Amino acid sequence: NTPGNYVIQLTSQNTTSGCTGSYSQNITVEAVPQPSFSANPVINCAPSNVTFNNLSPNGVSYSWDFGDITSANNSSTLNSPSHTYNNNGTYDVTLTMTSVNGCTGSVTIPGLITVIDLVPIFSGTPTGGCDPLTVLFNNPEQTPYPGNPITTWEWSFPGGTPSTWTGQTPPYVEYGVGVYDVSLTLTTQNGCTGTTTLEDYIKVGEILDMGFTVDTTINCIKTDFDFTSFVVTNPSFPDSSEISYYWDFVEGTSNDQNPSYQFTSDTGFFDVQLVIDFRGCKDTVVMQDMVYILAPIANFAPQTTLFCNQNLPVLDNFTDLSTHGETTDDIFMTWEWGDNSPYVSFDDPQLDDSDAGNTSHTFSNYGSYTVQQVIHNYTTGCSDSITNIVNISTVTANFTYSNDSICQGDSLGMYDNSITWMDLPTPHPLVSWEFNMGNNPPGIVNMGDTAYYSYTAPFFGIQNYVITLTATNSVGCSDQATLPISVLPNPFPVLSLNPDPTVGCAPFLVSLTNGSIPFSGIPIDYYTYSYNNQTDTIDYIPYTPPGQNPNTLNLIFYNEGNNFVEMTVVDQFGCTSNSTSNSITITKPFASFSLDNIICNGDSLTTINTSTGAGTLSYQWYTDNPNTSSAVSNTLNAETVYEANNVVFGQTTDVTPIYLIVADSNGCKDTVSNLLSISIPWAVPQFSFSGSAIGPNGEYVCPPLFGSYTDSSFSSTTITNWQWNFGNNISSTLENPSTTFVYPGIYNLSLIVTDANGCTDDSTITGYVTIDGPSGNPDWLQQAGGCVQGAQFFITNAQNISSTVWHMGDNVILNDSINFNYFYDSPGTYTPGVYLYDDTGCEVYYPLDTITIIEDGLTALFTASPNPADQNQLITFTDASSSTQSNIVSWIWDFGTNFVASGSNISQSYSYPNSGPYPVTLTVIDAIGCQDDYTLIVNIKDPEIPIPNVITLNEDNTNELFLLPFDGFLDFEIVIINRWGNTIHKGSKDVINPLLLWDGRVDSTGDLAEDGVYFWHLKGKMLGGTLVDKHGNVTVLESGQ
Structure with missing residues (x-):
């Protein structure tokens, strides 16, 4: 149940031979994973898209529960997912993680996500009053969403001026008589919106008139006066809930519309005030000396109201404090004592004496008595009474x-x-x-x-x-x-331990000395000792003062850790002391380590020392019996190389125990051992060849040669990895690979194998195959400072080469060259190669590294003017070439007519006698030998070509044929139609006689056409590219038909 490293040890014994053996294995109990995460945002409006950030360490899988049971996507197994909450509420989020060892742990954060509406809160001051009313509104609210501030405020004041406003604090709004709603709409930065409308929030009224009356203006004390109010408002006849009443009667108040009120404090005149509030609009009326209160008013004070523990009977005096009225009034007063004794009465003459109505009374028993004074004024017709309580108790x-x-x-x-x-x-x-x-x-x-x-x-x-x-x-x-x-006082316990400090190894002997002190002087009766989980009680031990044969108890402690001894002292009266305790610490280190139980021969031990103990620990590591060998390391982890001795071919393993002795700061020790196994693999390659003839010395005469390889390696476990190197710059990780040798040479073979324990072995065979044929080291070189349009190609270390064939990578092939320069026509990436041949016809192909031809900064360019131009019109060719690397030193002009002008002439002039398009090419060369060319098409316009309209077919060899005046067509087609619409001739350009349109004969018969007018239609393309589509008439004369 507790995380940590545990050592499980199995010990076995052969009961016949008496031999024993043990094996231990470390078991690690992993702590329950503690997932952790954060979320953003945690408070927002719906829909709220929340991104969860997983902060958990060392997890391999995760399961999220977003607490959103209304959503179909309430869970996720992503590392850091997101989830959209569409409904208001508070959501608990749970993350469960699984560690690499399969342990699971979860954490729930209650109420982590809150989705709430944006509810604007605002106030106005004042919200009610008289017409006109000016109100100031304020929105003190900050956004409820952290990081999502309010950005817009939209106010609506129907009936107010202004009626709307945009901004947090609007200006003063003025209202007339009426009841008005006010609304505010807020929008946050992320688009949350909310609106609050306060209905009937602003109330404006007007009081036109007001006042009140009373049913009587003179009355006795404690008698009802009935008051009646009236008010006239704008608007008329409002709801009664809109009007409030505030009456002030000097000694009291009322909020009734028409109150009944009794005056109780004094006689004489009283002012009455009424304040009426209609929708916050207030008006006040004060009626001075409106009512008059008549005497009498009863009042008296007992001298004593509580008699406690006094002898009976008791006498109490009473002082008359009443208001009788005028001296001429007829007054009668009565005192009632509450003890069934006779009343005491005073008539008017007695009340005129100096002691007025003062009196006294004797109470004969304990109890609580209600004393009452009653007074009548027969002149005013009013009466009043009052009571007080007198308590007599014991x-x-x-x-x-x-x-x-x-x-x-x-x-x-x-x-x-x-x-x-x-x-x-x-x-x-x-x-x-x-x-x-x-x-x-x-x-x-x-x-x-x-x-x-x-x-x-x-x-x-x-x-x-x-x-x-x-x-x-x-x-x-x-x-x-x-x-x-x-x-x-309780006894004072004194407990001494020897040795002190009490720290050591088990078994540990401790002597306990009892020197307790009885502060009360009452002898100590017995002591109770508790140590660890045992309790010893000594029924009686006589008290012995400290220093005189003290009571001693010897205890042996075996339990590792903090032990305790606790003593309680009881005296003969039974008073028990507080317990006193002392700590005894038994230390024993816990030796524990884990290691890679299988290592490779000659590798260092990889141990993880998890030993624990008190103070600074020391360590001793052994690779043999600690009783008969020396420690190989004294460090925290064993720092030593282990190599098995006397290993013979075929031996694949070796086993030895590893011991660790741990000592703590008190010298207490513990020993643990683990078995170590050494894995010893063996690399054994086998091979065969095919594909080439074998020479007289066992060599192969010409590549390619095909090699097949078989692994015969072995180990105590499975061989898992192979690293073959065939000597031809080719390697393989297959178990049984193959390779092809494409070049002559002498090759070495190496094989490295790795077994399932990660242990390796290697084997190398030198000169295991020889291949003859032409060989060399073809390459190319671009000279620094030279033109980068090409490179020097060459072959070094040439052997047995009779001929070569170079493929330049741009579809150009060169033969029998060992060392030469080659220039590429345009920038780009090219992959050249060369075929080498020897006298026997053996062919070997060497690919070369890719060569990159970069832009050299040389650009050929020119303009031609005019273009297009007429035949024989002089055209000016103006150079516009440029170079960023070096100066241009040569210009070569090719005008497309087999005429080439070269030298240092930058610009040229040239004319064309015939129409047509002509490609003009300028080649420029700079000082480092780079060159570039540019071609521009120059168009020579076609001239107008006249068509004759009469031919004579009289065989005098003059004007016998329908001819073009000059050869200006690339090609054409001609149709001749007679007067009846029949086509009598179709023809095209004749390469032998390019001017001939028609020879005057009918195609179908070969006869000369009759005299008359014929229609012709000519379509074609001239030398300059002009398209011709013409028609007309031609007249035939003297045909003899």
Whole structure:
């Protein structure tokens, strides 16, 4: 159940031979994974797209629960997914992760995601008042979404001026009489919106008139006056809930529309004020001296209202404080005592004396008495009365306790036995009991009639206190009672251990010495010892002062870790000390290590020392029995190379134990061992060849040669990797590969094998195959500072070469060259190669590295003017070439007529006698030998060509044929049609007689055409590219037909 590294050890024994053996294996229990993540945003409006960032370490798979049960996509197995919450609410998010070893752990963050609406909050000041009303509105709210601030505020004030506003704080808005809604729409940076409309928020009214009346203006004290209000508003007849009333009667107030009110405090005149509030618009009316209150007003004061624990009977005096009226008024007063004794009355003459209505009364028993004064003014016709209560009571406090002596810290019980007046009809029960425990500072206990208290403060010697109970009844009468108490201090435990400090290896002997002190002077009765999970109780040990044969107990501790010894002392009164304890630490290191249980011969040991122990640990590593060998390392992890001795061919493994002895800072030791296995693979290659004839010395006469290879390697486990090197710059990782030798040479073979434990072995065979044929090292070189349009091609270390065939990579082939320069026509990437041949006809192809021909900065360019031009018109060719690397030194002009002009002439002039397109090419050469060319088509326009309109077929060899005046067509077609619309001739350009259009004969018969007018249609393309489509008439004369 606890994460950590554990060593599982198996020990076996041969009971016949007595031999034993053991093997241990480290087991690692991984801690439950602790996933961690964050989310953004955590508060937003719907729909809220939340991105979760997985912060968990060392997980291989994850499972998310987004807490959104309304969504079909409530989960994900992505590392850091996202999820869209479409509904308002608070969502718990859970991430469960699985570690590389299959352990799972999860974490849930309650309420991580909150999706809420944007609800604008705003206020206006004031929201009600008289017409016209000016209101200032304010939106103090910040965005509820962190990182998503409010960007727009849209206010709507229907009926107000202005009626709308955009911005956080609008200007003052003015309203007339009416009730108005106000709304605010907010929009955040990420597009969350929300609108709040406060209906009937602004109320504006007008009070046109107001006032009030009363049913009577003169009345007795404590008698109703009925007031009636009226108000006239704009608008008329509003709902009664819109009007509020505030009455002020000097000694009291009311909010009723038409209140009834009694005056109680004085006689004489009173002002009355009314404030009416309609939609926040207020008006006030004050009626001075509106009502008059008539006498009398009853009032008196007893000299004493509580008599406590006095002897009966008791006398109480009463002072008359009433208002009688005018001295001429007829007054009568009565006193009633509440104890069934006769009333006392005063008539008017008595009340005129100096002591007015003062009196006294004697009460003969305990109880609560209601005394009433009643006064009549027969002149005003009014009467009044008032009462006061007089309490006469007794309390006798008394209590008992559980013991008159108590140990420090023990609970003392206290029990009330007090007596109070409990006769009907007015009993006075006890209501509080306060115990003062007499210590300093005083402990006060208010638990009721039964209480408990413990004296816990430390002290030396017996402490004597007086406990005081104060008992109080329901009318406030109280009494006190006291009892003494002795508090005994608990014994003081003293426990000494030897040796000190008590730290060592198991088994560990400790001597315990008891030197406890009885502070109360009462002898110690016995001691209780507890150590680890055992308890020893000694019923009685006589008290021995420290230094005089102290009580001693010897204990042996075996348990590793922090052990304890705890002692409690009890004296003969039963007072028990606090426990005292001492710690005994038993240390034992825990030797533990893991290692790659299988290593390769000659490799270093790879150990992970997980030993634990007290203080600084020391280590000793052994590769043989620690009792008969020396340590190979004293470091935290074994730093040594292990190599098996006397290994013979075919031996694939060796086994040895590895020991670790760990010692802690107290010299305590522990030993552990693990078995180490050494893996020894063997590389054994085999091969055969085909594809070439074998020479007289066993060599192969010409490549290609095909090699087949077979692995015969072996190990204690599976061979998993092969690294073949065939000597021809080709390697392979196949188990049984093949290769092709395409060049002559002498080759070496090497094979490296790796087994499932990662161990390797290698084998090399020198000169295992020889191949004859032509050979060399073909290459190319671009000279620094030269033209980069080409390179020098050459062959070094040429042997047995009789001829060569170079393929330049641009479809150019060159023969029998060993060293030459070659220029490419255009920039680009080319892959050249060469075929080598010897006298026997053996052919070997050598590909060369790719050569890159870059732009050399030389650009040939020119213009021709005019273009197009007429026949024989002089055209000016103007050079516009440029070079960024070096100067242009030569210009070669080819005008497309087999005429070439070369030299240093930058520009040229030239004319063409015939029409047509002519390609003109300029080749420029710079100072480092680079060259470039540019070709421009020059068009020579076609001239107008006249067509004759008469021919004579009289065989005088003059004007016998229908001819063009000159050869200006690339090709043409001619059609001749007679007067009846029949085609009598179709022809095209004759390469022998390019001027002939028609010989005057009918194609179908070969006869000369009759005299007459014929229609012709000519279509063709002239030398300059002009398309011709013409028609006309030609007249035939003297044909003889």
